[in-house]
Amino acid sequence: MTKNCDYHEDEHRQLIRRIFAGILSFIILILLIVFLVWIILRPTKPRFILQDATVFAFNLSSTGETPSSTMPTPNTLTLTIQVTISSFNPNSKIGIYYHKLDAYASYRGQQISLATELPQTYQGHHDVVVWSPILYGAAVPVSPYLSEILRQDQTSGGVLVNIKVNGRVKWKVGTWVSGRYHIDVNCPAFIRVAGNKGDDGFGVSGPAVKFQFLQSCVVDV
Numbered sequence: 001m002t003k004n005c006d007y008h009e010d011e012h013r014q015l016i017r018r019i020f021a022g023i024l025s026f027i028i029l030i031l032l033i034v035f036l037v038w039i040i041l042r043p044t045k046p047r048f049i050l051q052d053a054t055v056f057a058f059n060l061s062s063t064g065e066t067p068s069s070t071m072p073t074p075n076t077l078t079l080t081i082q083v084t085i086s087s088f089n090p091n092s093k094i095g096i097y098y099h100k101l102d103a104y105a106s107y108r109g110q111q112i113s114l115a116t117e118l119p120q121t122y123q124g125h126h127d128v129v130v131w132s133p134i135l136y137g138a139a140v141p142v143s144p145y146l147s148e149i150l151r152q153d154q155t156s157g158g159v160l161v162n163i164k165v166n167g168r169v170k171w172k173v174g175t176w177v178s179g180r181y182h183i184d185v186n187c188p189a190f191i192r193v194a195g196n197k198g199d200d201g202f203g204v205s206g207p208a209v210k211f212q213f214l215q216s217c218v219v220d221v
Contacts, residue, residue, distance in 0.1 A: 043091055043094050043171055044090045044091055045183075045219050045220075045221045046087045046088060046089050046090070046096060046123070046169075046183075046219060047087065047088045047090060047216070047217075047219065048085060048086070048087050048088075048165070048185045048187065048216075048217035048219055049085070049086050049087075049088070049187075049214060049215065049216055049217065050083060050084075050085055050163055050187035050188075050189055050213045050214075050215040050217055051084040051085065051086055051130075051212070051213060051214060052083070052084045052210060052211060052212050052213055053081055053082070053083045053084075053163070053189050053191065053210070053211050053213065054081065054082045054083075054208050054209070054210045054211075055079075055080075055081050055191055055208065055209045055210075055211070056080040056081065056082070056208045057078055057079055057080045058077075058078075058079045058080075058081070058159070058191060058193060059077070059078045059079070060075060060076075060077050060142070060147065060150050060151075061075065061076050061077075061078070061139075075141070075142050075144070075147040076139040076140060076141055076142065077107075077112055077137065077139075077140045077142050077150075078137065078138055078139055078140070079105065079112060079113060079135070079136070079137050079140075080134065080135070080136050080137075081105060081113070081134070081135045081136075081161075081191075082132060082133070082134045082135070083103070083132070083133060083135065083163050083187075083189070084130065084131070084132045085103070085130070085131050085132075085133075085163070085165065085185075085187065085217075086128055086129065086130045086131075087123065087128065087129045087130075087131075088126075088127075088128050089123045089124065089125060089126060089127050089128075090126070091125060091126075092125050092126065093125065093173065094125070094171050094172065094173055095122060095123060095124050095125060095171070095172035095173075096122070096123040096169055096170070096171060096172070097120075097121075097122050097123075097169060097170035097171075097172060097177070098118070098120055098121050098122075098123065098129070098167060098168075098169055098183075099120055099167060099168040099169065099170065099180060100117070100120070100167045100168050101117070101118040101120070101131075101165055101166070101167030101168075101183075102115040102116065102117055102118070102165070102166050102167060103115070103116050103118055103131070103133045103135065103163065103164065103165045104116065104135060104163075104164055105135045105137070105161050105162070105163055105164075106161070106162040106163075106164050107142075107146065107150075107159065107160075107161055107162070108146055108149060110142065110143075110146060112137050112140050112142070112161075113135040113136055113137035113140070114135070114136055114137060116133040116134065116135055116136075118131045118133060118165070118167070119131070122172075135163070153193075154193055157192055157193075158190050158191055158192040158193060159190070159191050159193055160188060160189070160190050160191075161188075161189050161190075161191055162186055162187065162188055162189070163186075163187040163188075163189055163217075164184075164185060164186055164187070165183070165184075165185035165187075166182075166183070166184055166185070167182075167183055168180040168181065168182060168183065169181050169183045169221065181221050182221070183219065183220070183221050184219070184220040184221075185217050185218070185219050185220075186217060186218045187215060187217035187218075188215060188217075189211070189213060189215065190211075191211060192209075192211070
């Protein structure tokens with residue numbers, strides 16, 4: 001009786017091992033197929049281009065000292081810029097889904113505009129997608145350090161502003177869609193400014209000034 005019980009227990013263990021080995025082999029096979037498809041298709045990240053920027057306002061203001069204090073009040077930056085950004089999908093067999101993309105302006109690592117959400121879209125093989133968001137920042141406080149650099153940039157005739165796009169992308173191959181990947185786009189834009197506010201500030205304000213760039217952007221996925 002004991003021998004029969006031990007025999008059945010061994011059979012049960014072997015059956016569990018076979019089932020486990022079968023499941024593991026199936027998972028490895030699926031991962032191998034996905035890896036081979038990924039290698040064969042050679043997915044390439046999209047190419048972004050900053051085509052142009054229309055500057056409606058870009059003004060640095062300083063209110064100087066307040067009557068009740070000898071400490072200067074913070075300098076503020078106000079800007080309204082409409083940019084045109086295009087994306088090209090270089091892949092011949094892979095589509096791209098764009099999710100939750102936000103565009104904003106940055107100067108020397110400081111965000112100087114609110115984030116503007118871009119429409120979610122699907123980009124087919126070798127397709128081009130174009131966005132034209134308006135970036136807006138009202139009286140954004142900037143540090144004295146940045147204010148000084150801005151004034152130095154004024155002397156050189158322009159300000160290097162970075163137009164950034166952050167969000168998520170998905171890759172589509174046939175009916176298969178990947179998980180979400182983070183995408184980070186950085187587009188440099190050199191904006192010419194003039195000192196039209198005396199010693200306390202500078203900027204451009206109406207009429208709108210349009211700058212043509214066709215500037216390639218740095219894309220990280």
